[in-house]
Amino acid sequence: MTSFSQRHKVLAAALATVFIGSGHANAKHANAKQANTKAEVEVDESVPITTFSQAYKAYTSSIKSGKYSPNDLAQVAKLTYQLGRAKFGPRHQNTFMLQQNLANAYLEAGEYKLSAANYESVIDYHEETQGDESQAYYFALLDIISLIYSANKAKKLSARELGISQFSRKKAIVKLFKVTDELVVKMPENSLMFRGHTVKTAVINQWTEKDNRLLNMAKKYNLDAKKNLGQDSSIYIESLAYVGKVYFGMQKYKDARCFFEQILALPQAQNNEINPIEIIAHAHLVSLYARKKETKNAIFHSQTIAKIKPWDPKQTPLYTVPATFPPANISRANKASVILTCDISMQGQPINIRITGSTDADFDKFALKCLRQWYFVPKFIHGAFAVVADVNLTIDFLRE
Incomplete structure (x- = not known):
């Protein structure tokens, strides 16, 4: 499985052989391995970009190097989209792939409303051509949910303020659950990928509904990982953490503790290497024990993190409690x-x-x-x- 940003890098690489120096485009048969080779080009910024091939070469080079200004990447992605639209036509599949790249570039640049408008166009196209229970629609929906989360976190913008109220946080994730179930039925061999992406997205977006939809999917993700990859795999360990996180979000703290302790009991957690999942488990256990006023156990896990993670002076607290307002007879300030x-x-x-x-x-x-x-x-x-x-x-x- 790949993260949100990694998916777009994979897409860019996969399309490079299609778009760079080719007389025609057929995205379905792009060869990702060849694409990685062709994407490694030097771009002469002194030469004006006038063709689609030049623009896409500049875009893929920036993505592959990782050394780019988000605003500059957005400008290159915009030019690539405009030239690609003229080359392939406004309703061609490749045009919408380029528009998806543009939406992602706008998101990285913090241009959330522009990103939303382009993502909306892409997902509407996928719904119209492949249906709202297709793989293409699913990944576009993941992108939109990530956009809404980022825009709200950075600028407190809601889906309505972004112009995509039909994808409000709750509606989008409920839809994501439905599409995931349909895709697992159609492509059971990819159930681990679909359930993994969905569980991670819902947890990141702090889905805290008390129904069991997310919990059931997290448990199935865990079972898929165990069956397909085995208990020694990093994905299996990660899936344990996500089941624990879901229980934690549902305030089922006893169940959450069992899963986090299960992670720490695995042989992989006994070495001295920095393991992000192990740190997540310890951090949640600090919170769980602090809630119960079990100070000794909370300190044990906080000190264990300190021994395996370099000190960060800008760290966020492991455990906080909400501030309590003074009673009305002391202050009525809001x-x-x-x-x-x-x-x-x-x-x-x-x-x-x-x-x-x-x-x-x-x-x-x-x-x-x-x-x-x-x-x-x-x-x-x-x-x-x-x-x-x-x-x-x-x-x-x-x-x-």
């Missing part, structure tokens, strides 16, 4: 911000907490109470734990 400075102990807990700024003093003690419950990854250097001094944090209070 928002406030409290700036705090603290040290991070060798156990990963905030100590020596100081208020260094506040928009409303009535909120200060509630911010202090909140921060005391947090957990961080402690600093582990030269074989020993160390206190981290003067970490600055802001706790925002906002009544919805």
